[in-house]
Amino acid sequence: MAPRNLKEMVAIRQTSTNEFESLHPPSRVGNTAPIAYGGCTLGIAAASAYATVKPGYHAYSMLGLFIGPALTDRKLLTYVRSIRDTCTFATRQVEVSQVLDSGERRLCLTMTADFQVSEPALMRYSAPPLREYSRPDSVPSIQETRDAMVSEGKISSALAKTHASMFGLTASLFETRSAPEGIFAQNLFGLAKSLPTSQDELPLTQRTSGDWMRARPDQGLESEQERMAVMAFLMDGAISFVPMSHDHKFFDDAGACSSLDFALRFFRPDVELEGWHLRELRTVAGDGGRTYSESRLWDEEGRMVCSMTQQCILRVKPEKKPEKVREKL
Known part of the structure; x- marks a missing residue:
């Protein structure tokens, strides 16, 4: 089950x-x-x-x-x-x-x-997001964003259904609102890779996506063990394909795309997942069939809660071998 x-x-x-x-x-x-x-x-x-x-x-x-x-x-x-x-x-x-x-x-x-x-803090500080994003109360849900793109003729209904199927699990567990200033909101996490974005003129390493996320009601989380395990579950999301989504590419453009290693660091001892948190994603470097990207998370008060960095495999898509033509006898 x-x-x-x-x-x-x-x-x-x-x-x-x-x-x-x-x-x-x-x-x-x-x-x-x-x-x-x-x-x-x-x-x-x-x-x-x-x-x-x-x-x-x-x-x-x-x-x-x-x-x-x-x-x-x-x-x-x-x-x-x-x-x-x-x-x-x-x-x-x-x-x-x-x-x-x-x-x-x-x-x-x-x-x-x-x-x-837990120990007393001598200093308290954290870096802000790289870009200013709209607040969650003024940002539509992922479903509303997707429906609007269909009604405006930006994407097909088939593409919208593909997105809903691919990311349905996350949507059932978290309420997600992609800030319009980020790339994910403009190209549906990279699926609508032909659409232009407001960050196309920037170098790839300066492009970002920002999502507001909170756990849906009645998720049953009671202990710190459960909440922090869920944080680990959440922070792995989307990092491997950020470089492609931010560069008008998606899974069908690569031979392989998946996480190799991870470094998840928590900056606060516990997290209230029912409150809104802002996740910002960017890629830092890519070469040799690998990429290095980062996801950071802040609470509504602007305090950084955790960060996840990963190196991921990103292989060149193999060329199709030409079909052998049978010689006529």
């Missing part, structure tokens, strides 16, 4: 000492193949790490590698190693895997998670 809300999306149960499993198989986002959204795997890893630390320890970094894709027809299994436990810090190593039909246990993700007991 598929998870019904965010609480179930990151729910785990302990199966033995240091071992856990997800209550549900992971779900897919932005992929038509039975390959899970990486945020599902990351969220389960975060929940498993949290389950092994004492109350009062708050996650401040989660660093790791996506080893291989997770499948959507089986649960995720985790193994947690305790690396450090002091009066101030705790460190955990997490391995996430799945059992294949052959019985082999295949690794999907490895992560190091660090926790700290």
